[in-house]
Amino acid sequence: xxxxxxxxxxxxxxxxxxxxxxxxxxxxxxxxxxxxxxxxxxxxxxxxxxxxxxxxxxxxxxxxxxxxxxxxxxxxxxx
Numbered sequence: 001x002x003x004x005x006x007x008x009x010x011x012x013x014x015x016x017x018x019x020x021x022x023x024x025x026x027x028x029x030x031x032x033x034x035x036x037x038x039x040x041x042x043x044x045x046x047x048x049x050x051x052x053x054x055x056x057x058x059x060x061x062x063x064x065x066x067x068x069x070x071x072x073x074x075x076x077x078x079x
Contacts, residue, residue: 009047016044019043
């Protein structure tokens with residue numbers, strides 16, 4: 001498993017999808033299933049952490065000149 005500081009969101013999500021697919025196959029020995037489950041929990045935490053970081057960065061970018069959060073609905077294709 002890569003260190004949380006080194007793994008990117010997309011990489012963690014791709015690996016998490018692979019872990020879930022292997023676990024759902026139901027063809028793994030118990031020990032391998034447990035190891036993959038633990039890795040999946042770790043990857044979920046990494047993804048959650050990365051998403052929270054992104055949300056904080058977006059919030060900072062959305063602050064107005066008075067330092068208040070100016071919320072606006074996201075529209076598809078909006079730049």
